[in-house]
Amino acid sequence: MDLHAFVDLGWGGLAVFATLQFLARPIAAQLSSIGSKLTSGERHLLAWIAPRGIVSAAMAALFALKLGAIGYTEARNWSP
Numbered sequence: 445m446d447l448h449a450f451v452d453l454g455w456g457g458l459a460v461f462a463t464l465q466f467l468a469r470p471i472a473a474q475l476s477s478i479g480s481k482l483t484s485g486e487r488h489l490l491a492w493i494a495p496r497g498i499v500s501a502a503m504a505a506l507f508a509l510k511l512g513a514i515g516y517t518e519a520r521n522w523s524p
Contacts, residue, residue, distance in 0.1 A: 469494050 450457065470491035477487045511519035 473491040473494045
């Protein structure tokens with residue numbers, strides 16, 4: 445990320461970034477986990493980190509490979 449380009453956006457750009465990063469993403473993560481078996485601490489962690497897209501796919505693949513390597517045969521039956 446080019447910091448100068450970010451600064452050039454001014455206060456309005458910073459306000460949009462802050463709103464998305466610190467309000468919209470955590471609220472979306474909290475709302476999407478309602479009704480799940482996650483604890484409140486796990487829901488807060490998801491709201492803070494909120495992995496999405498390629499990060500989630502890469503982590504799922506990595507975990508499947510690692511679990512398969514230590515003997516969990518079910519881990520080899522995953523599909524993205």
